[in-house]
Amino acid sequence: MTATPKSRRRVLVGVSAVATLSLGVGVAAGSRIQSPADAAAKTAAPKASQITVPVEKKALSSKVVARGDTSFDGAVNIRVETSGLRTAAVVTGKVPAVGSTIKAGEVLLEIAGRPVIGLAGVLPMYRTLSPGSSGPDVLQLEQTLDKLGYDPGTVDKKYDSSTAQAIEELYESVGYEAPEPEEQLTQAVDQADKTVDQMKNALRQAQAALKQAKAQPGKTDFSVELGQVSDAQENLDDAETALSEAEFKAGTPLPVSEVVFVKTLPRRVDDVKVERGGTVNGVVMSVSGASLVVTVKVDAATKERLKTGMAATFDLGDGTIIQATVRRITRNADQFDVVVAPKTLTSAQLERLREANVRVTIPVKSTAGKVLAVPLAALSAGSDGSSRVEVLRDGKIELIPVTVGLSADGFAQVTPAGDAKLSEGDQVVVGK
DSSP: OOOOHHHHHHHHHHHHHHHHHHHHHHHHHHHHOOOHHHHHHHHSOOOOOOEEEEOEEEOOEEEEEEEEEEEESOOEEEEOOOTTOSSOOBEEEOOOOTTOEEOTTEEEEEETTEEEEEEEOSSOOOSOBOTTOBSHHHHHHHHHHHHHTOOOSSOSSBOOHHHHHHHHHHHHHHTOOOOOOOHHHHHHHHHHHHHHHHHHHHHHHHHHHHHHHHHSTTOOOOHHHHHHHHHHHHHHHHHHHHHHHHHHHTSOOBOGGGEEEESSSOEEEEEEOOOTTOBOOSEEEEEEESSEEEEEEEOHHHHTTOOTTOEEEEEOSSSOEEEEEEEEEEEETTEEEEEEEESOOOHHHHHHHTTOEEEEEEEEEEOSSOEEEEEGGGEEEOTTSOEEEEEEETTEEEEEEEEEEEEETTEEEEEEOTTOOOOTTOEEEEEO
């Protein structure tokens, strides 16, 4: 059958549409096909470039920073020697409150109606002291009395009348009667006083006999009467000497039960072991230093960088910085305890810091003002071991030899060596 003109046009249009569609698919497919070189170029990492930072001018400070616990320095237990008491060691008053401060020359406690006075000293009170006593404990007592303003006379190892007088003044200042000597000593004074009276009477009698003999007519030999007067005078002198010695020995004593020596005062009362009406048996209270300290633990390497007297600070946590000083450094097993003491604290700060943990900073070394400084990452070593930095100038890298000073907080002090130039703001390479 012969195709009509109309049907031939339909075939031509269909062929044309198919050709056009095929061409579009081919173009699309061709646009998605890449050569290996093109693919590698698109996936390759970007070319590396230098990371730089500017040289700074700043003050550097090397420091030890650590956390430490607060405490009151030097806790000790206080005992009262009551073996010399003739009555039960009953607490009758003056019981201190926890947190109160005990001071030198003040009453710590009252036992059997008598005071227990606190004094500063390293030797314990191990015996009753009285006129005639001598030794290092007497020297310590006189030194303490002298510091408190009670004149003990010559500060030596001898307890004399001046020492006894100073003790009387001490007791008067705390509101108590001075201690009484033992009864046998006062009895000895009474007996010696009676003997003096007897010897005075004997002397008067001898002098009267001599006077009567001289009044007798014709008598010229008075040797017997003179001898009696001489003997009576000598006996009186001896009696008066004995009285002076008895009175000296019966001077004001210091009972072993009425004084406690503590290494240093003042101190804070941490714990009280007795109560009014109770009996003393051993420790009566625990006390620590009245001054608060912070103890930081460091290793041996850090300890070598520190020394007593260094300035320090610690942070209260609210931005308040407390100035302090390194008080002492002691070994504690395989570590070291660094004790830092604040210079001043308000009562509010003291309470806030009680049993706290704080951040302590101890500057070890610092530069004298601002210096050129670069990050530690900017430093590199040359083949000869010298230090250098890379400076990017006008798109080019220059190696600048430097002398390295103090390093701190990730920075190092640098000084250009020789004729090299390095200034604040220069860009130094720290990475790529």
